[in-house]
Amino acid sequence: MEIVEGIKTRRSIGLVKPDPVPQELIEQILEAGTYAPNHFRTEPWRFFVLTGEGRNKLGNVFEEITAAKFEDPNSEDNQKKIEKAKKNPLRAPVIIAVGVEPSERKNVIKKEEYAAVNSAIQNMLLASHSLGLGAIWRTGDICYHEKVKNFFGLSEAGEIVAFVYIGYANMEAPKVKKTNFKELTTWID
Numbered sequence: 001m002e003i004v005e006g007i008k009t010r011r012s013i014g015l016v017k018p019d020p021v022p023q024e025l026i027e028q029i030l031e032a033g034t035y036a037p038n039h040f041r042t043e044p045w046r047f048f049v050l051t052g053e054g055r056n057k058l059g060n061v062f063e064e065i066t067a068a069k070f071e072d073p074n075s076e077d078n079q080k081k082i083e084k085a086k087k088n089p090l091r092a093p094v095i096i097a098v099g100v101e102p103s104e105r106k107n108v109i110k111k112e113e114y115a116a117v118n119s120a121i122q123n124m125l126l127a128s129h130s131l132g133l134g135a136i137w138r139t140g141d142i143c144y145h146e147k148v149k150n151f152f153g154l155s156e157a158g159e160i161v162a163f164v165y166i167g168y169a170n171m172e173a174p175k176v177k178k179t180n181f182k183e184l185t186t187w188i189d
């Protein structure tokens with residue numbers, strides 16, 4: 001796939017089939033992540049691949065975090081919300097949680113470590129698309145929760161930046177309306 005065409009045809013695919021994704025494809029996606037630009041070559045990305053039961057382990061963490069939000073976690077309404085959070089990781093056969101571990105080197109600017117990881121995530125979304133897979137970057141408050149950080153064994157300074165849900169698309173790519181770049185661009189001669 002030609003690169004600009006790939007960029008323009010990639011869409012967030014939130015609905016995928018439960019069919020497994022070959023490990024070889026997941027590895028290509030991970031490798032694409034590592035080719036992102038990163039200042040001072042700090043390679044601040046960390047990847048966690050969740051499949052099968054691994055997704056339920058994350059679901060248990062989501063359950064615990066969601067239950068702790070409510071004064072009355074046992075109410076029927078709140079039980080539904082807790083159950084939904086627990087099941088969220090089952091929406092795709094593969095989740096790649098992408099974390100940042102910012103370098104402690106003096107010259108490194110923390111926000112640039114996030115910039116590098118965000119670039120890695122976009123590489124991974126584009127690689128998924130070019131391999132015929134659907135993918136979506138998911139976050140929400142839960143993504144940045146201390147318990148999620150601990151589940152993945154990240155350091156105090158580290159954080160999960162994205163849950164990339166991946167599978168074979170079970171929906172049409174949504175149409176997208178873009179603001180013309182001309183409206184967002186100032187040329188300075």
Ligand SMILES: Cc1cc2nc3c(=O)[nH]c(=O)nc-3n(C[C@H](O)[C@H](O)[C@H](O)COP(=O)(O)O)c2cc1C
Pocket residue numbers: 010011012013014136137138139140176
């Ligand atoms: C930092 C970030 C967090 C996102 N989190 C979510 C999310 O939690 N749930 C979701 O459905 N989409 C999420 N998205 C995907 C956006 O909704 C999606 O990229 C946007 O609607 C544009 O659609 P497109 O990716 O098809 O161009 C996130 C995207 C980014 C960059």
